[in-house]
Amino acid sequence: MNNLVILPILIPLLMGVILIFFKDSKSVQRTVSVISVGLMIAVSAYLTYIVYTEGIQTTELGDWPAPFGIVLVADLLSSSLVALSSLLSLVCLFFAYQTFSAERERNFFHPFFLFLMVGVNGSFLTGDLFNLFVFFEVMLISSFILISMGSKQYQLRESLKYVIINTVSSMFFVAAIAYIYGVTGTLNMADLAVKIGELEQTGVISVIAVLFLFVFGTKSAIFPLYYWLPHSYFAPPAAIAALFGGLLTKVGVYTIMRTYTLIFPHDQTVFQILLIFGGLTMFIGVLGAVSQFDFKRILAVHIVSQVGYMIMGIGIFTPLAIAGTFYFLAHNIIVKSALFLFAGVAEKITGTSHLKQMSGLLKTHPYVGWLFLITALSLAGIPPLSGFFGKFALIIAGFDAGNYFVIAVSLATGVLTLFSMMKIFMTSFWGEVKMPDPQAKDKKVGSLLIPILPLVALTILLGVAAEPFMQFSLELAEQLMDPSEYINSVLNKE
Amino acid sequence: MEILMILTVGVLFTVATYMILSKSMLRVIIGVVILSHGAHLLFLTLSGLKQGAPPLLGEEASAYTDPLPQALILTAIVIGFGITAFMLVLAYRTYKAHKTDNLDELRGTEDE
Numbered sequence: 364m365n366n367l368v369i370l371p372i373l374i375p376l377l378m379g380v381i382l383i384f385f386k387d388s389k390s391v392q393r394t395v396s397v398i399s400v401g402l403m404i405a406v407s408a409y410l411t412y413i414v415y416t417e418g419i420q421t422t423e424l425g426d427w428p429a430p431f432g433i434v435l436v437a438d439l440l441s442s443s444l445v446a447l448s449s450l451l452s453l454v455c456l457f458f459a460y461q462t463f464s465a466e467r468e469r470n471f472f473h474p475f476f477l478f479l480m481v482g483v484n485g486s487f488l489t490g491d492l493f494n495l496f497v498f499f500e501v502m503l504i505s506s507f508i509l510i511s512m513g514s515k516q517y518q519l520r521e522s523l524k525y526v527i528i529n530t531v532s533s534m535f536f537v538a539a540i541a542y543i544y545g546v547t548g549t550l551n552m553a554d555l556a557v558k559i560g561e562l563e564q565t566g567v568i569s570v571i572a573v574l575f576l577f578v579f580g581t582k583s584a585i586f587p588l589y590y591w592l593p594h595s596y597f598a599p600p601a602a603i604a605a606l607f608g609g610l611l612t613k614v615g616v617y618t619i620m621r622t623y624t625l626i627f628p629h630d631q632t633v634f635q636i637l638l639i640f641g642g643l644t645m646f647i648g649v650l651g652a653v654s655q656f657d658f659k660r661i662l663a664v665h666i667v668s669q670v671g672y673m674i675m676g677i678g679i680f681t682p683l684a685i686a687g688t689f690y691f692l693a694h695n696i697i698v699k700s701a702l703f704l705f706a707g708v709a710e711k712i713t714g715t716s717h718l719k720q721m722s723g724l725l726k727t728h729p730y731v732g733w734l735f736l737i738t739a740l741s742l743a744g745i746p747p748l749s750g751f752f753g754k755f756a757l758i759i760a761g762f763d764a765g766n767y768f769v770i771a772v773s774l775a776t777g778v779l780t781l782f783s784m785m786k787i788f789m790t791s792f793w794g795e796v797k798m799p800d801p802q803a804k805d806k807k808v809g810s811l812l813i814p815i816l817p818l819v820a821l822t823i824l825l826g827v828a829a830e831p832f833m834q835f836s837l838e839l840a841e842q843l844m845d846p847s848e849y850i851n852s853v854l855n856k857e
Numbered sequence: 858m859e860i861l862m863i864l865t866v867g868v869l870f871t872v873a874t875y876m877i878l879s880k881s882m883l884r885v886i887i888g889v890v891i892l893s894h895g896a897h898l899l900f901l902t903l904s905g906l907k908q909g910a911p912p913l914l915g916e917e918a919s920a921y922t923d924p925l926p927q928a929l930i931l932t933a934i935v936i937g938f939g940i941t942a943f944m945l946v947l948a949y950r951t952y953k954a955h956k957t958d959n960l961d962e963l964r965g966t967e968d969e
Contacts, residue, residue: 493929500936504943511947519951520963523882526947530889530940531877537896537933544926545903 367413368422368435370406371445371484374399379477392473393460399477400453403484407446414442415835419842419852421490429854430554436490436853439839440689444487444617447696450817451609452480457814458704459602462711467512475512479505479606486614490853492543492550495618496536499582503529506611510599518598525595532581532588539574546571553853556625556846565630572627576619576636583615585674586644589667593651596663601707604659608666609700613692616673620688623677624843637678642772645671649779658706658716658791661783662699665742668776669695675773676757679764685840687756690833694749694825698742701818705735708811709791714800718787723796727804730812732792734819739788741822743781749825752833862902869895882948882958889944893937897930 378399385391414420414437422435437445456476463472482502489495507529511522544550546567547558559568577588584592592612596604619637627633648668655661673695676688706716708731713721725732741748754777761770796804825832842848869891876888909920952958 493932497932497936500940504940507940507943507947511950514950514954516954519947519954523944523947523951523963526940526944527877527885527889530944531892533940534889534892534896534937537893538899540929541896541900541903544900545905548904550929 365413365420365437366422367406367410368420368437368488369424371403371410371449372435372481372488374402374406375477375480375484379474379481382474382477383471386469386471389465389468392468396456396473396477397453400449400456400480403449403480404446404453407442407449407484410437411439411442411446414439419848421853430549430551433494434490434551434553434853435488436553436849437488438849439835439842440617440620441487443693443835443839444613445484447693448480448483448487448610451696451700452476452606454704454814454818455602455606455609455700458605458707458811459600461811461814462600462602462707470512472509472512475505475508476606479509481505483610483614487617490552492540492552492555496533496540499536499614500533502611502614503533506607509603510595510607512603513600515598521595521598525591528581528591532578535574536578539571539578542567542571542574551853552621552625553846553850556850557854559626560629568627569630569632572623572630572633573636575622575627576633579615579618579622580640581615583612583619583670583674584644584667585640585670586647586667589644589648589670592667593655593660593663596666597657597659601659601703601710604663605700605703605707608662608703609696612666612670613696616670616677616692619674620677620685620843623680624685625846625849628680628846634678634680637674638766638769639678641671641673641675641678642769643671644668644674645776646772649776649783652783653779653786655783656718658709658718658787659703660716661718661787662702662706665780665783666699668780669699669742671776672754672757672773675769676760678769679757679760679766681760681764682837682840682844683756683763684760685843686833686836687753687760689839690749690756690825690836691753693832694741694753694822697818697821697825698738698750701738701815701822702735702742704811704815704818705731705738708808708815711811712806712808713798713803715798718790721791721798722794723792723798725792726796728808731808732788734812734815735792736788737819738822739784740781741826743784744777745781747826747829749822749829752826752829756833756836858906859902862898862906866895866899866902869898880960882952882960885960886941886944886948890937890941893933893941897933897937900926900930900933 378395382395420437424433482498485498507526581588645668651664652661672691673688676684710716741750744750744754758770873888873892876884904926907922909922910916910918912921912924
């Protein structure tokens with residue numbers, strides 16, 4: 364029992380409610396949201412430290428004992444993801460301050476930004492399946508508002524599709540919860556793990572597992588459920604796209620990781636499905652990226668391809684593969700948002716995000732170019748940057764498990780990723796200076812780069828100091844692969 | 858009773874699927890609403906219809922009905938209500954901006 368676990372949910376919730384009343388004061392909005400995100404980072408870092416030294420922490424809400432009440436659980440996976448997402452939200456917030464119009468900030472950007480963090484942190488921390496649905500909805504409805512804010516023509520129609528697809532998958536989430544409640548009579552994840560382990564009718568469990576895969580697959584954009592993502596993540600401004608690209612699909616991946624390691628680890632067929640879909644997702648995603656000629660669109664389609672790697676890691680399902688998946692997940696949260704922010708910077712300079720309309724950025728803004736190159740190479744998995752080690756662990760794990768085909772696909776995908784990243788670099792940064800806006804050369808964007816710097820530094824750090832981080836990931840993977848510690852600490856069995 | 862409920866759920870899911878696959882924005886939204894009703898009804902049925910006395914203090918009975926699904930469905934209904942309201946407003950704004958509610962005309966990119 365530790366009340367610290369609820370703070371990452373409570374802080375943004377309270378602050379967001381307060382901010383609704385200070386709609387017109389820009390300075391109050393900004394200060395309060397920076398303070399609350401700062402508090403979130405501090406609390407979640409401390410929580411991760413506590414979990415690392417003392418083991419899994421739980422909070423029983425309302426003091427109802429575990430399988431009956433709602434329980435919040437912080438293990439290594441969830442607490443470190445909360446810390447990462449809080450850090451990312453601070454970066455996006457500072458980027459938003461410099462790019463957003465005053466009108467956008469006045470129209471409840473800050474409260475919904477904080478409510479989005481409530482949903483994200485809550486989804487990471489909850490230990491109850493229905494509560495997960497509720498936090499998903501909190502996250503989704505805030506994201507609906509953030510994505511449609513601004514009401515441009517293109518934005519409106521793409522957010523409508525985003526809303527409808529996500530709502531349909533949420534309804535299937537309710538149906539899946541209904542099935543699992545009908546079969547087991549419980550919704551507490553630890554209790555579910557125990558009860559499903561004791562059940563003998565595995566056919567029903569397979570159906571439920573596939574239904575959950577459909578739901579979480581839609582949220583995390585795996586093949587063939589990814590079609591909504593490239594268009595809708597293209598629509599919002601860079602700071603919001605970075606937050607969505609970095610976090611929202613990763614919440615879907617997190618839920619797949621959590622449910623498949625904890626609730627459905629016995630079902631071999633589902634892991635085969637995950638492997639196949641992982642391979643298809645990464646390959647088709649990267650083909651989509653290769654065919655695009657727009658900065659933001661390439662990045663958006665790349666999200667799909669990167670999610671494929673994580674799904675593959677979960678499908679291989681060995682401790683090393685899970686460790687690699689987490690490492691890759693953390694790397695991807697950092698790098699993907701940094702790249703989206705770079706797209707925002709390039710758009711701010713040139714006034715367009717289409718690659719054919721801009722070139723020569725390296726001559727006019729060298730720092731942007733080189734920092735982008737580091738991040739892009741990290742995404743493509745070039746050593747010694749962080750992308751390499753995540754992929755390396757996944758590939759080694761795949762070889763150990765004998766999944767040669769999917770490994771071959773992932774290597775081919777890596778080459779194509781490098782190709783599409785270099786396409787951005789070569790067309791928009793190399794070459795003669797050519798931009799639609801004639802004053803573009805002299806635009807100063809130094810202050811825009813400051814929020815991105817920590818992300819670039821982190822990807823270098825994750826790569827250069829891979830040893831301790833990999834050690835941490837391995838410990839995390841062991842905790843996931845052996846759910847008994849999770850189950851015991853939730854159900855208070857010693 | 859369970860059989861009848863399950864059949865109703867099946868009909869609701871079928872109707873919802875048909876509506877969601879149609880091309881008019883408003884029909885799609887109605888489809889989503891019907892889908893949510895189907896899901897809630899499914900929840901109510903699968904967790905067991907009335908099996909005994911209401912679970913209140915002072916009720917003397919050999920069996921009690923499970924109150925949890927009803928609480929959960931209520932939560933889901935409220936969430937669905939909010940999202941439906943938002944979807945309708947968004948659809949109206951989209952209609953105003955594009956002058957059409959045909960989803961076939963709301964697709965594609967400038968490049969194509």
